[in-house]
Amino acid sequence: MNSTVPYSATVSAGINPLGRKGMVSTPHYLASQAGLDALRRGGTAVDAAIAASAVLSVVYPHMCGLGGDSFWLIYDAARGELKALNASGRAAASASPEFYAARGFKAVPARGYLAVNTVPGAVSGWDEAFRLSRESMGSPLSWAELLDAARGYAEDGFAVGHSLAHWLAVDTSGQGAGRGLHQFPPFVEAFCKENGRPYRVGETLRQPDLAQSLARLAQNGADEFYHGGIARAIADSMMLHSGLLTVGDLADHHADWAEPLRVPYRGLTACSAPPNSQGMAALEILNICNHMDLAALGEGGADYYQALVEATRLAFQDRDRWLTDPAHADIPLDRLLSPEYGQEQAARVSLEKSAGPLPPLSPGGDTVWLGVVDAAGNAVSMLQSIYHEFGSGMVAVGTGILLQNRGCAFSLDPTHVNRL
Template structure:
């Protein structure tokens, strides 16, 4: 046929030009496409931009953040706007009934600021009453301490997120709050199409609420607000929340006082009295966020920052201190040695997490000792390469479940970078929606221990142990990475994996999140309970042959899906260019301009 010779030549040249799997073994029949450059497992390239960047778990929230930046808003303005939108669009992971933590790099003062915007337990609920009610509603196994149910009135603590917004805005905001909240108000009133992963979790939440309906004294408000027609909205369906629109309007017009002393506080108080709850307007009025100093360790030349307890961020730092004594790069990513030392380091750090992480207003945490190089060396010596450790405990003698969360990060043209995490704790929260407010109260109080004398033991006016942690990394005195990995106790494990992927294995900011993850579950918990030696969960990207070696060393290993958190990140390079990444396991998007 005329012209076929030229076509054949061009086809041969094209095939010669395209690299075949970049030196890696080609895998056929997996159903996916092939990338030309970068790691073959990466879902896309990093997003590059100079003037502003946002990475969130829902594309519409990312676009709102960029719109705020383009209007002259700061990274903090954009982060608040995106968080408000996510409270509407991803109620499975966050909302203003929950708490917030943030780390902000301020280029003007050239320092990091940490904000702990977590709420406290009701003053009118005593330890004795909590224990008695927990035993009645959720009888423990013989010999085990009682635990606080995840649903109903007992786990409800003061929502701290709104105060966190206004604290951040007062210090770093540029636009008025009414302009910052305007996009969320509009979407709440006009509606938006529900995205794929969120729709899946929305339906799962309804199932869990129905299974535990006996613990929830009032559920009609939640059904009316979040499950119109008695079911969760499906992917692509338009969802509206006019009650939340009105609540956001009150915040835009009257500020934080509307929530903690005004009409919202009064509504919450009246609702809780009506259903037999304990939270009161006096608890809301007494609430305050706390500016805290981020704490850090140096890992192979990078200064990694986390917030101090009552969160679990220092578990990241403890794990990195232990891992620095191993040559992970020589072991090889995904090898049996790599997974073995990772899981063992996690087990050691989490024993201290269970014993010492608590509200510092109620317990003096041995922070300096826990983060010291000497202590890490002591703990590292317990790890044997040929076998798993026997039952381990905390390393000091001083006295003493999956979360659903959103993480977002924003950077602006001035160089300000915000690392923000916000959550209702498990699922959508307690199941309790105060009359006409459009949001659910969190169940964060379920993370208190009911063991007398434990540092994290329940007490009135106390902040519970917290799972949500924002992360930040500095390099040579300059901001390098704003990042987070959401998902209960996966978060410290995810932080460590992302960082070692980048620092030890040279992955870019997107590849570091797309790489297959592991998660160890088990050991002692901050509730004063124990889950045994535990199980090492793996995503399918790990070599099944490695599992045999891990099992030979004594690990219990299982491949699974959906238990590995959600990641967002912004890296700032030496030229001042932002590199954005978003989690492929969620609906999210990184975008810049």
């Protein structure tokens, strides 16, 4: 779409449209369309983000969903305020290193019910953001309207895209660690055809249980997820498989508003959600780069990429040393994101040789980011994830909700900063 139209949507970094009344960017065209439709009906950027996020939970289930978390940055144009919203879940009350040690685990497993040791927070994020949209931004749309497109795609189906088809094939292949999702009947029932074959590109995937869950959320609000029938269904599935989450864990959950982290960067201000988000690492990378003459290195050259890699290495070392739940430890963010520290770190960057190895990243990779701006200038930047592709691989029986495995990032070492 081009600048002659009032609204624009994009699903690719290769597209750079201009919209006079609003813009939506997501990794799937159906989600972008749902967000755009919310704007056209008078909704706010927050409304559009919720509608798009809900659709992604249906059409992009390998990367996000009702069973995952989200981190928001929301700009309220009328008040001139930027807020962070942390909709990630805390650990289950019964989760502990001792729990896993007693079962012979030296690390939290990445798949299966024991990988589910944190409460899914995404729906609580939608709820808190929607309240802000109604109370501060004057949204005319209802909660149910924002979930309608997602429910429709879950019930009527949608054409499977390349990313979903790729990860379904990989994770049901049985080749490699964590690739055996074909062993879990609820997963196969939700994401494979009658003969057990995973869906392919262009085939229609319907998720009737997820459609019913979305319908119940639309009717009863977010309380349905944390205090109602969906909460009981999740807890019952966990109990049936000796899992950790309980109705009490779900009932105790709440999303949190927070002050965003900020660093100056070349005449602008870069912002991110604070810990437990990893945004501190992204900002430290920029803080280091802010004290290097990248332009002189020439974009695309070997020295340019060496500088970026070394800045990333230094920031990731600090992330691994400090990042944890700030309710349980002090994180020296003022120092880590200060201009003085950025200058110190930049001085450690060598273009001659690497300062040391980083653990290899897993091949492939994908996640969900979406962005929305409306005609009033309200804006949303949001990450939504179930951590690994398809999260834990566990689908709560009768709900169609795929549960995340974010808690496998916890350490079982009692001396580790990110200990469970």
